[in-house]
Each structure stands twice: as structure tokens, then as C-alpha cells.
Amino acid sequence: MTTTRPRDYIVPPDLQGRADRDRLWGVIRYAAAIYSGVARLGQHPPVQPVDRDLHVVIERKERVADGAVSLRLVAADGGPLPRWRPGCHLDVLLPSGRLRQYSLCGDPTDRSAYRIAVRRIEDGGGGSLEVHDTLRKGDELRVRGPRNAFPFLRSSRYLFIAGGIGITPILPMVRTAQLRGADWRLVYTGRTRDSLPFLDELHALCRGRVRVRADDEHGGLPDPADLLAGTPPDATVYCCGPPPLIEGVHRLLPVDRPFHYERFSPPPIVDGTPFEVELRGSGRVLPVPADRTALEVVREVLPDVAYSCQQGFCGTCRVRVLAGVVDHRDHVLTDDERAEEMTICVSRSRGGRIVLDL
Amino acid sequence: MAHPEHRADEVDEVVLHPRDVAFDWSKLPLHWVPGDPFATHVINVLHLLLPAGERWFVSVLKQALPLIRDEKIRSDVLGFIGQEAVHAEAHHSVLEHLPSQGLDPTPYTRQIEWFFERILGDRELTGKAAEEWLVERLAIIAAIEHVTAFLGQWVLDARALDEIGADPTMLDLLRWHGAEEVEHRSVAFDLYMHVDGRYLRRVRAMLVVAVVMSWLWARGVRFLMRTDPHLRGLIKPRWRDLRRTRRLGRTPGYLDVLRSLARYFRRSYHPSQEGSTEQAVAYLAVSPAARAAEHR
Numbered sequence: 300m301t302t303t304r305p306r307d308y309i310v311p312p313d314l315q316g317r318a319d320r321d322r323l324w325g326v327i328r329y330a331a332a333i334y335s336g337v338a339r340l341g342q343h344p345p346v347q348p349v350d351r352d353l354h355v356v357i358e359r360k361e362r363v364a365d366g367a368v369s370l371r372l373v374a375a376d377g378g379p380l381p382r383w384r385p386g387c388h389l390d391v392l393l394p395s396g397r398l399r400q401y402s403l404c405g406d407p408t409d410r411s412a413y414r415i416a417v418r419r420i421e422d423g424g425g426g427s428l429e430v431h432d433t434l435r436k437g438d439e440l441r442v443r444g445p446r447n448a449f450p451f452l453r454s455s456r457y458l459f460i461a462g463g464i465g466i467t468p469i470l471p472m473v474r475t476a477q478l479r480g481a482d483w484r485l486v487y488t489g490r491t492r493d494s495l496p497f498l499d500e501l502h503a504l505c506r507g508r509v510r511v512r513a514d515d516e517h518g519g520l521p522d523p524a525d526l527l528a529g530t531p532p533d534a535t536v537y538c539c540g541p542p543p544l545i546e547g548v549h550r551l552l553p554v555d556r557p558f559h560y561e562r563f564s565p566p567p568i569v570d571g572t573p574f575e576v577e578l579r580g581s582g583r584v585l586p587v588p589a590d591r592t593a594l595e596v597v598r599e600v601l602p603d604v605a606y607s608c609q610q611g612f613c614g615t616c617r618v619r620v621l622a623g624v625v626d627h628r629d630h631v632l633t634d635d636e637r638a639e640e641m642t643i644c645v646s647r648s649r650g651g652r653i654v655l656d657l
Numbered sequence: 658m659a660h661p662e663h664r665a666d667e668v669d670e671v672v673l674h675p676r677d678v679a680f681d682w683s684k685l686p687l688h689w690v691p692g693d694p695f696a697t698h699v700i701n702v703l704h705l706l707l708p709a710g711e712r713w714f715v716s717v718l719k720q721a722l723p724l725i726r727d728e729k730i731r732s733d734v735l736g737f738i739g740q741e742a743v744h745a746e747a748h749h750s751v752l753e754h755l756p757s758q759g760l761d762p763t764p765y766t767r768q769i770e771w772f773f774e775r776i777l778g779d780r781e782l783t784g785k786a787a788e789e790w791l792v793e794r795l796a797i798i799a800a801i802e803h804v805t806a807f808l809g810q811w812v813l814d815a816r817a818l819d820e821i822g823a824d825p826t827m828l829d830l831l832r833w834h835g836a837e838e839v840e841h842r843s844v845a846f847d848l849y850m851h852v853d854g855r856y857l858r859r860v861r862a863m864l865v866v867a868v869v870m871s872w873l874w875a876r877g878v879r880f881l882m883r884t885d886p887h888l889r890g891l892i893k894p895r896w897r898d899l900r901r902t903r904r905l906g907r908t909p910g911y912l913d914v915l916r917s918l919a920r921y922f923r924r925s926y927h928p929s930q931e932g933s934t935e936q937a938v939a940y941l942a943v944s945p946a947a948r949a950a951e952h953r
Contacts, residue, residue: 311771314764314880324768331776334865338793339786343853349727384668443728448672450938535942549951557942605719607739612677614746615715615738631746 364496379410385471386449402468418464454535457483462540523547574648593643611645623653673736678946682754689824696907702877711745713773759886796862806842809835810932817906839937
């Protein structure tokens with residue numbers, strides 16, 4: 300993109316090819332030099348660090364379904380908590396240092412407490428086990444947010460589809476829809492009825508609008524067409540659950556049908572093998588395990604490294620490669636660019652060390 | 658500024674993420690606002706300015722990351738950078754298509770690339786001078802983002818373009834882009850306020866942006882009308898043409914732009930006072946390109 304262009308100050312030709320250098324731009328160049336000089340006078344005030352951490356205390360911990368617990372969190376200083384909207388999540392810093400995101404599933408109008416719910420995942424990254432096994436009533440936690448990655452919009456008619464613990468962002472939406480007098484339906488699926496959190500609360504809101512579909516009662520996983528059957532065709536759809544559920548519903552809905560779903564973390568690494576990256580700037584060598592990306596590993600030592608999509612399409616994390624053979628897994632770089640650069644969010648090594656210009 | 662009656666109850670801030678969109682231009686007519694080459698080219702100037710402009714955003718913002726001492730702003734800026742990078746590529750894909758219609762944009766885009774890379778580039782500065790020039794450029798980006806949020810909200814509201822039968826793929830590009838501009842309209846401003854925040858620098862940057870953008874736009878429209886293989890320079894754009902397209906709802910008008918710019922000079926200005934995130938998010942939920950992107 301920019302690497303091959305000449306690095307000189309020669310003014311480009313004019314628009315009609317009448318002159319080698321555009322006269323007007325020639326004048327503007329001098330005006331810009333003056334502006335840039337003025338802009339560099341003085342000094343900007345020092346940047347003040349901003350601490351966004353909220354200190355909360357676990358006021359209550361309770362089992363809400365088979366393998367799921369909820370935590371009720373209040374501010375450590377007893378004051379009101381920042382307000383939030385349905386669909387918001389918290390970043391929770393667990394005592395082990397793990398950072399996990401959990402949807403807020405309490406009442407958005409209640410500023411005195413937050414509620415999150417966590418499903419126990421035996422073979423996950425360990426965050427849910429930590430919440431289940433070690434956190435206790437009275438423990439203090441640091442959290443950040445709330446932030447909204449699943450915005451809930453006004454509509455007169457909703458169809459909510461939740462799979463298991465995916466009910467957490469949906470529950471406050473249902474509550475708000477009911478409060479606003481909207482026409483809503485909820486299809487709630489999961490392995491068994493006992494594994495579905497908050498059924499009692501949902502039924503208390505309006506039993507007739509909730510349809511429960513448990514795999515063990517219907518002989519297996521749901522067919523997305525069955526989930527949509529009999530639902531109002533013009534309702535705005537909100538869906539949260541396992542990726543196959545979301546993708547199945549997405550495929551069936553016509554493209555002009557408003558469809559919102561909770562975005563999941565970046566897709567898992569396929570066929571990853573461990574390799575090493577060396578950072579030119581510091582000379583440090585970092586091992587990249589098979590189940591992690593170069594970006595994750597580099598970020599731990601260089602927190603200011605740029606990245607964005609984490610899926611290899613935006614190109615923000617492209618870095619010059621000084622040595623090594625790259626297994627390019629992005630779909631943004633051209634062949635010419637791949638000869639010099641890699642996107643560290645998805646691309647890996649074909650074997651051996653990669654030296655990055657960082 | 659749609660639905661002011663619902664503002665208190667509306668979605669305001671959302672977590673930003675880029676969307677992996679793609680567009681097929683093979684069926685794009687030269688005058689994609691049917692029968693209105695002037696309106697077409699007023700909007701087409703975007704394709705001339707944005708690829709180079711948004712790549713410049715990305716390179717400036719990447720340099721600004723080490724200045725940030727607020728995790729929320731950092732996360733917003735990272736989402737913003739990715740969105741801008743994809744915008745640049747999407748508009749670039751239109752540029753690549755134009756020569757097949759007999760319109761070669763390179764004389765103009767060569768100048769724009771030079772402008773962003775050399776005039777607004779790093780100017781080979783070091784130390785404190787480099788940092789001040791970086792912060793000045795953050796103020797420039799904040800000012801440009803005010804304009805792009807205004808344009809984004811305008812195109813989300815521009816029903817007249819649907820009614821006249823404007824090309825649906827182009828409308829989707831403009832509205833997907835416009836919606837993301839509205840969605841992330843506070844990020845560059847919040848970043849500027851975090852690293853500097855002084856009013857003088859903020860308004861100075863806007864004055865420069867307003868003058869330069871107006872000039873580049875007028876020049877771009879003249880260039881496109883002259884280079885357009887159907888018009889062959891026979892129809893010259895006039896300032897009053899914009900009053901007509903404004904009246905027909907096909908472009909914003911002078912007064913709309915001036916009023917919007919004036920709001921930026923208020924000391925109490927904040928981008929959250931402009932535009933509707935709720936409307937932007939609602940469009941992204943039905944945008945054909947954004948919908949296709951999610952499960953690529």
C-alpha cells in the first residue's frame with residue numbers, strides 16, 4: 300500500500316495533465332508547512348490516567364440451574380452502580396488474574412446491584428470453575444464496564460431465542476420488552492429443563508409468551524426451523540446461545556429481517572502448531588503455543604500493539620516480517636504484501652522462528 | 658437527529674467491531690443516482706477521498722496508542738481503527754471499478770494520496786515536535802469525524818435516494834459506512850479530549866478541516882464531471898446545483914453543513930449529542946453487506 304511509493308516532497312501533476320506539478324498544491328504545501336509549524340508550538344497537557352475499575356462485593360451466590368450459579372454484586376462502597384442497558388456485559392477480573400466477560404442478567408432499573416450468571420465448563424479455560432469453586436459470598440472483585448456489545452433496540456414485536464446460559468443477556472431484554480408493553484415471544488432451548496436458568500423469573504413475567512424446548516424431551520438438538528415455527532414473521536430477532544444455534548437461525552431468516560445476536564470471541568485456532576516469535580526491538584523471543592495467537596502473546600509484552608478484528612480481515616495488526624516462513628491465514632494482504640508482512644492475529648509460522656519488526 | 662423523543666431510552670454507546678463486508682460492483686451504473694450525474698458525483702467524491710484518508714487515520718491512530726492511559730478509550734480506538742481500515746478497502750473497491758466505466762480517477766487520487774502521506778504525514782519529525790504534530794492530527798481526525806457522523810446520519814435518513822431508485826449496492830455501502838460512522842462518532846473526540854482537550858486546538862483543527870474539505874469536495878466534483886465519459890465536460894457543475902439536489906433530498910445542502918459545523922464550536926459539544934446510535938445499529942442489523950459479513 301504505502302511501502303513502495305517514493306518518499307519525496309515532489310508535488311503531483313495537475314488534474315488535466317497540463318503541468319508536471321499542480322501549482323495550487325505547490326502553494327498549499329507552503330501553507331501546510333506553516334500550519335504544521337504553528338501546531339507544534341507549545342505542549343499538550345500531560346495525559347491523565349483514567350481508572351475505570353469498579354470494586355464490587357459478592358452479596359449473594361446461588362445455584363440457578365444444574366451447573367449454573369448467579370452472583371449478585373454490590374458496590375464495595377455501598378453506592379449506586381453505573382447504569383446499564385439490556386445486552387450489556389461486565390469484564391470481571393478474577394482473583395487468579397483471568398479476565399472474563401459476563402452478561403448482566405439482573406434488573407436494569409436496579410442501580411443497587413448487578414447480577415451475572417456463570418455456567419460451569421469443565422474443559423474450558425478455568426474461569427467458570429474459579430467462579431463456581433472458589434468465589435464466595437463477601438469476596439471482593441474488580442470489574443470494568445458495563446459495556447454494550449449486544450444493543451437492544453426499540454421495536455413493537457420481538458422474537459427472543461436463547462440457548463442455555465445464552466439466556467443471560469436475553470433476560471433483561473425480555474423484562475424491558477414486557478415493561479414497554481411490546482409483543483414478545485421467547486424460545487428457550489437447552490439440554491434439559493433443569494439446566495435452564497431463570498425459568499421461574501421468565502414464567503413470572505408472562506408464562507404464555509415463553510416456549511421451552513429441552514433436548515431430552517424432544518430427542519436431540521433443535522432444528523432452527525422448528526425454533527422459528529409459529530413465530531411472528533415481522534418480529535425483530537434477538538438470539539444468544541452456542542454458535543451453531545446462531546448460525547442456524549441466521550441462515551433461515553430473510554436478509555431484511557432485523558437480526559441481532561451476541562457476538563462471540565474470535566473463532567478457535569484450527570490446526571495450530573507451536574512456534575516462536577522474536578521481537579526485533581527488544582530481542583525477546585516469545586513462545587506461541589498451539590492454542591494461542593501471536594497477537595495474544597505479543598500483547599502481553601507490548602500492550603500498545605495495534606489490532607482490531609482478530610479474524611484476519613481488517614489488516615490493522617500487520618507487521619513487517621524480517622525472517623521466517625509465514626503460514627498466511629488472513630484474507631486482506633496482497634501477495635506483494637505477504638512477501639513482507641503478516642497479520643499477527645491469525646497468521647502463524649510454517650515452522651521455526653519468525654522475527655517481527657516490533 | 659432522529660427520534661429525539663426517545664433519546665433518554667435509546668442505546669447510546671456500543672462496543673465497536675469491524676465488519677468483514679464485500680461488495681460486487683459489476684452491475685453499478687455510471688450514474689447510480691439515476692438521471693442525476695451531479696448528485697452521483699457529489700457523493701462519489703467520497704470514494705476519491707476516503708481510501709487514502711482512512712488509511713491515514715489508521716496510521717495516525719496506531720501511533721497514538723502509546724499515549725492512551727484509559728483502557729476504555731484504548732478498546733474503542735482499536736475497534737475504530739479496524740472499522741476505518743475496512744471502510745478504506747470498501748471505497749477503494751469502487752475506485753478500482755471506475756476505470757471499467759471509462760472514468761480514470763488516478764489524476765485526482767494521486768494528489769489525495771500525496772496530500773495525506775506527505776502533507777499530513779509524519780513530516781520526518783522526532784521527539785516533542787513529532788508528538789505535538791501527532792496530537793494536532795488527532796484534533797484533525799476528531800473534526801473530520803464530526804463531519805463524517807453528520808454525513809452518516811444524513812445518508813441513513815436519505816429516503817429520497819431509495820425513492821429515485823439509486824443503486825441498492827451503493828446505498829448499502831454508504832449506509833453501512835454511515836452507520837459505523839454514527840456508531841463510532843465519539844471515539845476520535847474522546848481520544849483528543851483524553852490526550853489534550855484544549856479548545857483552541859480543537860477549533861483550529863476544525864477550521865482547517867472545513868476549508869480543506871470544502872475545497873477538495875468542490876474540486877472533486879469538477880474533476881469527476883469533467884472526466885465522466887458521458888458528460889465529457891459538457892455539463893459543468895454550478896454552485897446552485899447543490900441547492901437543487903438538497904431540495905430533492907439527494908445531497909445535504911450548504912446550510913445543513915454550516916449548521917452542523919457551528920455546533921462543533923460550542924464548548925459543551927460532544928458527539929453523543931449528534932446522530933442516533935439506535936438508528937445506526939438498526940441499519941447494521943439489516944444491511945445486506947453487514948449481514949453477509951457475519952458468517953463468512
